[in-house]
Amino acid sequence: MTASPPPRGTATAPATATPSPRCIAGAATVTHASGDASAQSLCVRSGTTVTVVLKPQAQGSWPQPRSSNPMLALVTSSATDGQGVTRVTVRAARMGAVTVTWGPASAPLFTLRLSVAAYSVQ
Numbered sequence: 001m002t003a004s005p006p007p008r009g010t011a012t013a014p015a016t017a018t019p020s021p022r023c024i025a026g027a028a029t030v031t032h033a034s035g036d037a038s039a040q041s042l043c044v045r046s047g048t049t050v051t052v053v054l055k056p057q058a059q060g061s062w063p064q065p066r067s068s069n070p071m072l073a074l075v076t077s078s079a080t081d082g083q084g085v086t087r088v089t090v091r092a093a094r095m096g097a098v099t100v101t102w103g104p105a106s107a108p109l110f111t112l113r114l115s116v117a118a119y120s121v122q
Contacts (some may be wrong), residue, residue: 023094023117024048032110034058039111046116048092051077054102054110063109065090065100072098073114092116 011108023043030040033055044050050073054062065075065088077089090100103109 004011007025022058023115025119029053030112031055034098038109041113043117044092047093048094048116050090050092050112050114052088052090052100052112054086055090057109059109062086065102066105068076068101069096070098072096072116073100075100089116094101 025045025048027049028042028044029051030042031053032040034057040049052065061080061084067073067075067080067090072092072094074091074093075088076091079088080086086114088100090112090115092098093116095116098114098116100112100114101108101110
């Protein structure tokens with residue numbers, strides 16, 4: 001039996017696997033606007049800071065973000081400018097899988113799925 005390939009844009013490696021060399025280290029920016037997919041996946045190395053830029057939405061301001069596990073990824077700041085653009089900073093702290101969501105848990109407006117990989121030991 002052969003496994004079918006995973007959907008594009010999803011992290012497939014378990015947290016204990018060797019991280020992909022495509023995992024981002026240092027800093028990353030994710031931008032979300034109305035009409036974009038309601039979820040985005042990203043592989044980052046531990047210690048990476050992810051800036052999420054949320055464009056204004058017709059329903060009003062963006063709700064406060066929630067991390068599914070603040071020990072793995074911590075929301076460190078959230079601010080909305082005068083034009084309605086919200087910038088949220090998330091710091092990937094430890095290896096594992098975590099989601100950051102905006103809106104109700106049952107129907108979030110946007111979900112960022114982070115796969116946090118460790119740096120390889122030399």
